[in-house]
Amino acid sequence: MARSDVQLMLDVKAGDEESFELLLQKYRTPLVNFLCRMVREQGAAEDLAQEVFLRVYRARKEYSPSAKFTTWLFRIATNLALNAIRDGRHRQMQISIDTPRDEDEPVMEIAAREARADERLIEEERNRMIRSAILALPEKQRAAVILHKYQEMEYAEIGKILGCSESALKSLLFRAYETLRVQLALLVARPSAQTAGEGKRS
Amino acid sequence: MSMMSCEKISKTLVSYLDGRASERERASVEEHLKACAECRERAEEFRRLWNVMAEVPAAEPSFGFDARLRQRIASEPRRKLWAWMVPSPRLAASVALLIGLAVFVSVRPRHAQPVNTQASSEEQFQMIQDLGVLENYDVLSNFDALSDLPAAQSSEQPEEKPAGPGGGTGESWNGVAAGLRASEGL
Numbered sequence: 001m002a003r004s005d006v007q008l009m010l011d012v013k014a015g016d017e018e019s020f021e022l023l024l025q026k027y028r029t030p031l032v033n034f035l036c037r038m039v040r041e042q043g044a045a046e047d048l049a050q051e052v053f054l055r056v057y058r059a060r061k062e063y064s065p066s067a068k069f070t071t072w073l074f075r076i077a078t079n080l081a082l083n084a085i086r087d088g089r090h091r092q093m094q095i096s097i098d099t100p101r102d103e104d105e106p107v108m109e110i111a112a113r114e115a116r117a118d119e120r121l122i123e124e125e126r127n128r129m130i131r132s133a134i135l136a137l138p139e140k141q142r143a144a145v146i147l148h149k150y151q152e153m154e155y156a157e158i159g160k161i162l163g164c165s166e167s168a169l170k171s172l173l174f175r176a177y178e179t180l181r182v183q184l185a186l187l188v189a190r191p192s193a194q195t196a197g198e199g200k201r202s
Numbered sequence: 203m204s205m206m207s208c209e210k211i212s213k214t215l216v217s218y219l220d221g222r223a224s225e226r227e228r229a230s231v232e233e234h235l236k237a238c239a240e241c242r243e244r245a246e247e248f249r250r251l252w253n254v255m256a257e258v259p260a261a262e263p264s265f266g267f268d269a270r271l272r273q274r275i276a277s278e279p280r281r282k283l284w285a286w287m288v289p290s291p292r293l294a295a296s297v298a299l300l301i302g303l304a305v306f307v308s309v310r311p312r313h314a315q316p317v318n319t320q321a322s323s324e325e326q327f328q329m330i331q332d333l334g335v336l337e338n339y340d341v342l343s344n345f346d347a348l349s350d351l352p353a354a355q356s357s358e359q360p361e362e363k364p365a366g367p368g369g370g371t372g373e374s375w376n377g378v379a380a381g382l383r384a385s386e387g388l
Binding site (some may be wrong): 024028029033036042045050053054057058072073125126127130131134141148149150154155169170171173174177178180184186187188190193197 | 250276
């Protein structure tokens with residue numbers, strides 16, 4: 001029978017390193033995903049993800065299952081990411097890991113290039129636009145959107161991770177999606193509205 | 203008017219669209235959307251936004267992520283196996299000191315004891331030797347010369363241990379004399 005995350009963590013606490021390995025296998029990708037969407041560079045995101053696991057490992061002896069394991073894990077990750085964003089530390093944290101990085105490119109330039117790009121390139125540019133728009137959100141809104149849309153978490157859990165009420169979270173999410181809707185009007189606005197007039201939504 | 207305002211809908215639109223709103227919330231949002239074209243368009247665009255967002259592929263951890271992490275964990279300072287037993291180094295130090303002291307006290311050789319027994323048996327022998335004199339209580343108690351002995355000051359401690367170091371003849375004699383005088387005073 002598969003052990004629950006909390007049980008795995010309790011086993012880690014008892015000195016079972018194999019259980020830590022299982023938790024690492026299970027949450028490595030979701031964490032890297034989350035952090036890649038929180039900070040710009042994948043290298044920095046991976047450094048942060050490593051830091052999260054390191055903190056989990058260091059805290060194993062004091063672990064007590066007072067919350068869902070994922071709540072605890074993503075709370076650590078969110079706090080680390082917010083701190084890194086706030087003091088710009090993630091830029092210095094980049095180490096010698098060679099991963100493709102998104103260029104910091106204005107949305108308008110991307111839009112201009114779209115015309116002469118092929119299908120694959122268009123898709124890449126779209127993704128880049130969306131990523132940039134999410135990265136442009138205020139940190140807390142950004143975290144809320146990523147946890148809601150990409151991690152598909154419950155409101156209660158996101159609220160606990162971000163330290164806000166469900167009601168406050170819903171307002172936060174609304175504001176964030178409203179910003180994204182405006183920023184990504186090119187991709188999101190009704191096709192009829194787009195063809196009817198480009199200037200409509202500027 | 204019981205219908206939700208555009209501002210009020212902002213609290214429930216997201217949960218309405220992701221299917222987590224309650225029955226009542228859903229009904230009131232739907233009622234508002236029927237009447238408000240602007241919010242209807244917003245709701246539509248939110249849906250499209252989510253589809254567009256879903257297109258962005260998830261990043262995969264780079265090769266070597268695990269190896270790097272294991273290396274970092276391996277270089278973590280390891281706690282000693284018995285560390286959990288000691289809540290604080292200060293307590294550990296005082297416990298160690300106590301144990302050390304106990305061992306020192308119990309193991310320390312007692313040189314004084316055999317000497318003492320020797321001395322006391324020697325003394326006893328002399329006491330026995332002096333018994334003849336002691337028996338003559340009247341003679342001793344009236345012997346004025348005795349009170350002039352300098353060691354008679356020890357009369358303040360009449361029960362002085364006979365096993366005292368250097369418990370020679372003179373001293374024990376003085377002790378006896380003092381004891382005699384004390385009992386005389388009663």
